[in-house]
Amino acid sequence: xxxxxxxxQSQFNDSPQGLQSILFYLTPVAIGIAAxxxxxxxxxxxxxxxxxxxxxxxxxGRVPRxxxxxGAPIFTKIAAYLEKLSDNQHRLTQQISEEESNLxxxxxxxxxxxxxxxxDHVIREVNDAFRRQFSINHNPVHRTVLEVxxxxxIEEMVTETLRSVEPQSREISLDSYTPDQPPRYFDVxxxxxxxxxxxxEEVVLVFHDISRLKQLEDVRREFVANVSxxxxxxxxxxxxxxxxxxxxxxxxxxxxxxxxxxMQKHSIRLNALVxxxxxxxxxxxxxxxxxxxxxxxxxxxxxxxxxxxxKLEEHQLSIVVNIPADLPxxxxxxxxxxxxxxxxxxxxxxxxxxxxxxxIKARVQDEAIMIQVSDxxxxxxxxxxxxxxxxxxxxxxxxxxxxxxxxxxxxIVKHIVQLHHGRVEAQSELGKGTTIxxxxxxxxxxxxx
Ligand SMILES: Nc1ncnc2c1ncn2[C@@H]1O[C@H](COP(=O)(O)OP(=O)(O)OP(=O)(O)O)[C@@H](O)[C@H]1O
Ligand SMILES: [Mg+2]
Numbered sequence: 418x419x420x421x422x423x424x425x426q427s428q429f430n431d432s433p434q435g436l437q438s439i440l441f442y443l444t445p446v447a448i449g450i451a452a453x454x455x456x457x458x459x460x461x462x463x464x465x466x467x468x469x470x471x472x473x474x475x476x477x478g479r480v481p482r483x484x485x486x487x488g489a490p491i492f493t494k495i496a497a498y499l500e501k502l503s504d505n506q507h508r509l510t511q512q513i514s515e516e517e518s519n520l521x522x523x524x525x526x527x528x529x530x531x532x533x534x535x536x537d538h539v540i541r542e543v544n545d546a547f548r549r550q551f552s553i554n555h556n557p558v559h560r561t562v563l564e565v566x567x568x569x570x571i572e573e574m575v576t577e578t579l580r581s582v583e584p585q586s587r588e589i590s591l592d593s594y595t596p597d598q599p600p601r602y603f604d605v606x607x608x609x610x611x612x613x614x615x616x617x618e619e620v621v622l623v624f625h626d627i628s629r630l631k632q633l634e635d636v637r638r639e640f641v642a643n644v645s646x647x648x649x650x651x652x653x654x655x656x657x658x659x660x661x662x663x664x665x666x667x668x669x670x671x672x673x674x675x676x677x678x679x680m681q682k683h684s685i686r687l688n689a690l691v692x693x694x695x696x697x698x699x700x701x702x703x704x705x706x707x708x709x710x711x712x713x714x715x716x717x718x719x720x721x722x723x724x725x726x727x728k729l730e731e732h733q734l735s736i737v738v739n740i741p742a743d744l745p746x747x748x749x750x751x752x753x754x755x756x757x758x759x760x761x762x763x764x765x766x767x768x769x770x771x772x773x774x775x776x777i778k779a780r781v782q783d784e785a786i787m788i789q790v791s792d793x794x795x796x797x798x799x800x801x802x803x804x805x806x807x808x809x810x811x812x813x814x815x816x817x818x819x820x821x822x823x824x825x826x827x828x829i830v831k832h833i834v835q836l837h838h839g840r841v842e843a844q845s846e847l848g849k850g851t852t853i854x855x856x857x858x859x860x861x862x863x864x865x866x
Pocket of ligand 2: 760763764822824825826
């Protein structure tokens with residue numbers, strides 16, 4: 418076309434008519450070119466630019482303002498596909514973030530610690546329970562298992578799970594970070610997460626704290642050992658004396674009486690032990706129901722002390738009761754309150770020196786009725802005071818056993834007071850005396866029926 422234009426120019430450029438002829442030929446050509454360019458611009462160039470803009474938005478996760486592309490029909494089709502693709506992508510992103518927040522909620526609500534580790538033993542995720550269990554204050558993510566938990570057994574579990582691609586479980590014990598705390602025990606399960614059948618990409622470890630269970634197991638074992646020990650003494654005495662009686666059928670009556678008296682004393686002790694054990698078992702089981710009744714404490718204590726008259730005389734002890742007559746009625750189970758006072762008085766009598774006195778006081782204090790039993794007896798060493806409410810705890814084993822004690826009385830007292838939502842305290846000075854104070858709440862609604 419350029420050639421022909423040159424030809425036309427060389428033929429006609431000498432005359433004005435020539436120029437006219439050139440224009441005559443050129444105008445439609447220029448119009449044609451302009452039309453082609455306009456067509457290209459509208460149907461292809463603008464839509465391609467628009468398409469590029471939409472693709473940029475979709476690829477960076479944004480939703481374009483519109484998917485309408487005007488131009489060649491193919492663009493309308495492409496735009497429709499892109500709109501579908503963007504919708505799907507948007508839905509998928511939403512689904513992933515919902516699942517992620519669900520997972521986070523589950524992890525947060527779990528009491529078990531959870532740690533997710535990748536195949537390089539690098540931590541990917543942990544929950545709050547895990548941080549608490551291992552006292553972790555920093556963010557452990559992106560650090561290795563050993564760096565964070567410093568327990569070889571856990572590291573070995575990760576290695577074994579990744580190697581075998583099989584779930585593992587193990588019980589591990591952790592020494593406490595502070596010396597005064599007991600060691601902690603965990604049931605740990607490790608489960609591989611596999612993206613194909615042969616290899617594991619990640620390991621999920623779940624830490625179930627079983628320290629409390631272990632502690633209860635220890636308490637139970639100790640309890641059985643204590644009971645067996647307490648039963649063994651009187652039973653071996655019975656057996657010994659029964660054998661003596663069988664071997665000597667003609668034993669002088671004085672000797673016989675002495676033996677029978679010892680056997681009676683031990684049978685009384687055995688009976689008291691079994692009764693205390695039954696009381697404790699009932700108090701500790703949730704089945705026990707209290708029967709609260711309004712108690713006029715002054716009268717109640719006076720009646721109780723008359724039951725102790727002969728015992729007090731035997732130990733040459735006096736008793737002083739100081740309870741105001743206008744004290745509000747005590748809303749509590751009378752049978753259980755009697756057990757509390759009986760045990761406290763029994764202790765004061767057992768651990769007092771002759772010619773001293775025992776005081777029983779009561780008054781309202783801290784929205785509770787406070788009852789105090791004090792004596793001027795042998796007292797309790799400071800190191801033993803925190804333990805005297807434990808089952809079978811006796812300060813001086815030999816002396817207490819001589820006095821007929823098994824170390825269950827004060828734990829019965831504590832249980833009864835706690836069942837009434839009250840509390841018990843002990844103050845004592847070695848060689849000077851002991852005061853045990855119990856508080857029964859004044860508000861009757863607080864008492865468990
Ligand atoms: N008033 C007290 N004075 C001195 N020591 C006391 C007194 N009360 C309790 N104790 C000490 O606390 C220990 C625990 O008391 P607790 O009443 O539980 O057992 P116990 O009197 O030995 O036996 P139990 O009451 O079962 O017959 C006693 O062995 C004794 O050493
Ligand atoms: Mg006692």
